Amino acid sequence: MAEGLVKSTDYLISENDKDIDEAKKKGLQNSLIDRLALTPERIEKIALGLRQVAALNDPVGEIVRMWTRPNGLRVGKMRIPLGVIGIIYESRPNVTADAAGLCIKSGNSVILRGGSETLRSNLAIGEILREALKESGLPEDSVQIVPVTERSAVLEMLKLDELIELIIPRGGEGLIRFVAENSSIPVLKHYKGVCHVFVDESAELSMAESICVNAKTQRPGVCNSMETMLVHRGIAEEFLPRAVKALVDKGVVIKGCGKTREIVPEVAEATENDWYEEYLDLIMNIRVVEDLKQAVEHIEQYGSMHTETIVTEGYASSQEFINSVNSSTVMVNASTRFSDGFELGLGAEIGISTTKLHAFGPMGVEELTTTKFIVFGEGQIRQ
Amino acid sequence: MAEGLVKSTDYLISENDKDIDEAKKKGLQNSLIDRLALTPERIEKIALGLRQVAALNDPVGEIVRMWTRPNGLRVGKMRIPLGVIGIIYESRPNVTADAAGLCIKSGNSVILRGGSETLRSNLAIGEILREALKESGLPEDSVQIVPVTERSAVLEMLKLDELIELIIPRGGEGLIRFVAENSSIPVLKHYKGVCHVFVDESAELSMAESICVNAKTQRPGVCNSMETMLVHRGIAEEFLPRAVKALVDKGVVIKGCGKTREIVPEVAEATENDWYEEYLDLIMNIRVVEDLKQAVEHIEQYGSMHTETIVTEGYASSQEFINSVNSSTVMVNASTRFSDGFELGLGAEIGISTTKLHAFGPMGVEELTTTKFIVFGEGQIRQ
Numbered sequence: 001m002a003e004g005l006v007k008s009t010d011y012l013i014s015e016n017d018k019d020i021d022e023a024k025k026k027g028l029q030n031s032l033i034d035r036l037a038l039t040p041e042r043i044e045k046i047a048l049g050l051r052q053v054a055a056l057n058d059p060v061g062e063i064v065r066m067w068t069r070p071n072g073l074r075v076g077k078m079r080i081p082l083g084v085i086g087i088i089y090e091s092r093p094n095v096t097a098d099a100a101g102l103c104i105k106s107g108n109s110v111i112l113r114g115g116s117e118t119l120r121s122n123l124a125i126g127e128i129l130r131e132a133l134k135e136s137g138l139p140e141d142s143v144q145i146v147p148v149t150e151r152s153a154v155l156e157m158l159k160l161d162e163l164i165e166l167i168i169p170r171g172g173e174g175l176i177r178f179v180a181e182n183s184s185i186p187v188l189k190h191y192k193g194v195c196h197v198f199v200d201e202s203a204e205l206s207m208a209e210s211i212c213v214n215a216k217t218q219r220p221g222v223c224n225s226m227e228t229m230l231v232h233r234g235i236a237e238e239f240l241p242r243a244v245k246a247l248v249d250k251g252v253v254i255k256g257c258g259k260t261r262e263i264v265p266e267v268a269e270a271t272e273n274d275w276y277e278e279y280l281d282l283i284m285n286i287r288v289v290e291d292l293k294q295a296v297e298h299i300e301q302y303g304s305m306h307t308e309t310i311v312t313e314g315y316a317s318s319q320e321f322i323n324s325v326n327s328s329t330v331m332v333n334a335s336t337r338f339s340d341g342f343e344l345g346l347g348a349e350i351g352i353s354t355t356k357l358h359a360f361g362p363m364g365v366e367e368l369t370t371t372k373f374i375v376f377g378e379g380q381i382r383q
Numbered sequence: 384m385a386e387g388l389v390k391s392t393d394y395l396i397s398e399n400d401k402d403i404d405e406a407k408k409k410g411l412q413n414s415l416i417d418r419l420a421l422t423p424e425r426i427e428k429i430a431l432g433l434r435q436v437a438a439l440n441d442p443v444g445e446i447v448r449m450w451t452r453p454n455g456l457r458v459g460k461m462r463i464p465l466g467v468i469g470i471i472y473e474s475r476p477n478v479t480a481d482a483a484g485l486c487i488k489s490g491n492s493v494i495l496r497g498g499s500e501t502l503r504s505n506l507a508i509g510e511i512l513r514e515a516l517k518e519s520g521l522p523e524d525s526v527q528i529v530p531v532t533e534r535s536a537v538l539e540m541l542k543l544d545e546l547i548e549l550i551i552p553r554g555g556e557g558l559i560r561f562v563a564e565n566s567s568i569p570v571l572k573h574y575k576g577v578c579h580v581f582v583d584e585s586a587e588l589s590m591a592e593s594i595c596v597n598a599k600t601q602r603p604g605v606c607n608s609m610e611t612m613l614v615h616r617g618i619a620e621e622f623l624p625r626a627v628k629a630l631v632d633k634g635v636v637i638k639g640c641g642k643t644r645e646i647v648p649e650v651a652e653a654t655e656n657d658w659y660e661e662y663l664d665l666i667m668n669i670r671v672v673e674d675l676k677q678a679v680e681h682i683e684q685y686g687s688m689h690t691e692t693i694v695t696e697g698y699a700s701s702q703e704f705i706n707s708v709n710s711s712t713v714m715v716n717a718s719t720r721f722s723d724g725f726e727l728g729l730g731a732e733i734g735i736s737t738t739k740l741h742a743f744g745p746m747g748v749e750e751l752t753t754t755k756f757i758v759f760g761e762g763q764i765r766q
Contacts, residue, residue, distance in 0.1 A: 204762070359753075
């Protein structure tokens with residue numbers, strides 16, 4: 001697949017150009033057009049992604065555990081593919097290759113339905129991936145691109161619960177809600193990333209500052225960036241002035257609670273709605289909390305079960321935070337930006353689930369499998 | 384909970400009597416009335432079930448794996464409860480206590496909606512379980528019995544996708560389809576148990592006979608009993624006469640394919656529909672197949688992804704069967720009747736999933752949990 005894409009660079013770019021021409025005619029924003037453009041460098045990067053996925057361990061056939069029963073039966077759980085996976089996504093054509101690679105690696109078939117703005121690019125990528133499957137002796141129909149862009153086609157697809165095992169929508173909250181509401185197939189949902197960093201009373205201040213600046217500013221437009229910093233009142237007077245300065249120096253606009261504004265009056269006032277906000281931008285909230293318990297309560301009320309970090313030097317605090325916060329990723333002394341499949345060591349990522357079934361948090365190839373029980377006997381019958 | 388139920392035996396039986404009186408007035412079959420009756424012995428058995436669940440390992444907090452990243456981050460996956468689980472079930476009042484015990488053991492809350500015929504019994508059991516929770520310092524509302532029996536109440540419950548994480552229906556196929564079609568909450572589905580035993584060419588005949596007789600007759604009315612026996616043509620002439628005799632001696636009515644009837648003419652003819660049938664009775668099908676491949680194809684076409692067994696002395700056949708059959712439980716040389724949570728070593732069972740998300744096959748307390756990522760750092764930030 002990787003080789004095929006690189007070899008077909010000219011063809012891919014010529015098909016992509018047609019998408020771009022049409023997008024320009026439709027008056028799409030330049031930033032959006034940039035997102036859907038393919039260049040030789042971007043195609044190389046897509047190919048590299050496929051090569052990395054190819055190099056991962058094969059999850060299928062892995063025996064995740066095995067035990068022996070008192071009657072001598074050996075019982076185990078073996079990973080198997082889910083079957084057919086449907087991916088519904090917006091704009092970026094790289095998703096076509098990324099998602100197909102992850103599904104094929106995990107032994108699944110995939111039906112891809114991308115945005116209308118990149119239909120020609122997606123069909124061209126699909127064509128090349130299918131050819132590569134054929135050359136490798138795999139059924140080419142295990143990758144299929146939906147060739148129509150009407151929303152009714154998506155609705156039709158979402159009703160095929162006898163044929164498709166799982167739907168993964170990738171895109172904005174609107175797309176994900178539309179899919180979740182209309183699907184009779186299980187959906188892996190990722191709604192929002194309202195991530196928190198809690199700076200505990202015992203935090204090492206320079207570490208706390210560096211983690212908060214990184215979590216907010218290293219790439220503010222993504223779901224695992226920090227939206228709200230919670231600061232223990234015992235350390236607020238010392239920490240807030242330096243933290244706010246460091247953040248403002250990086251161009252961050254800050255809103256704060258009353259206590260925050262007593263200490264750093266230049267901060268704007270945060271409204272109730274702000275605490276729920278996924279800014280995806282250089283904007284954030286600060287709240288001073290009484291203690292770890294109040295920090296956890298804040299996260300429960302306003303968070304989105306994505307990723308939360310505590311910065312602390314206290315052993316008991318670290319354990320309490322890990323145990324009592326049930327977001328999909330809970331960290332001690334590390335930037336929220338590490339919450340992604342590649343950084344956590346899953347090898348690659350098909351998405352992040354913020355609901356608890358069938359996976360919770362970043363999903364790699366393993367999360368595209370299920371397990372069956374295998375049993376080895378010697379003629380045992382039940383009494 | 385177990386103590387409470389035993390202590391309240393008189394109260395439970397008096398409430399149960401009201402259900403039984405009403406069932407008699409409604410003219411319910413005696414066999415159905417027997418299923419819903421509580422006796423001191425049955426209450427003892429329910430209490431024993433709760434004690435067994437209490438003795439299981441606590442799944443919550445288990446770190447299922449942990450690894451270290453090149454940057455020093457330690458990353459793990461920790462089991463956490465799902466949240467609120469909804470159980471929708473028919474008649475038997477023991478499900479009320481069984482399901483509540485498994486949900487509480489796995490750290491979840493549970494909303495129970497049983498059949499109208501046992502409403503008073505269920506409410507009485509619920510009352511005692513809630514009291515026990517309170518005495519143990521747990522929130523009594525973590526077990527709730529829906530006090531109304533209208534179907535509209537179920538429909539209402541199935542729309543609470545912001546509050547309930549998972550729905551588990553227990554009962555006939557009609558109930559399960561109704562729930563699956565109307566739920567916006569993920570549903571663990573168990574449609575049918577059309578289980579197969581494939582007797583390979585190299586099978587040890589007495590073992591094959593004993594496994595098939597056990598799989599069909601040890602308890603024919605349950606989902607993990609055998610419905611169809613597939614026999615390799617190379618062994619059919621030798622095996623079929625003795626197997627059919629052994630089965631008929633146990634009262635089994637047999638339908639067979641053309642080749643089966645050539646060898647044992649007393650067998651009735653199986654129709655195309657028979658191969659899909661879950662008889663739940665002393666009735667079964669026999670088909671002679673060309674080879675293992677055709678057995679696997681038969682299972683794929685007519686099976687329900689529940690449980691299949693191969694009886695073989697051949698190493699290659701055993702491995703091929705284990706690898707190529709993707710039912711939820713695949714066995715070598717053991718009766719299909721072992722396919723249940725207790726027999727496989729899960730300690731207890733909340734049901735069997737025959738679809739692949741979020742669990743596949745028998746489900747114990749672990750399957751009522753999910754995992755979150757936990758990350759221990761030393762101040763790492765992302766470059």
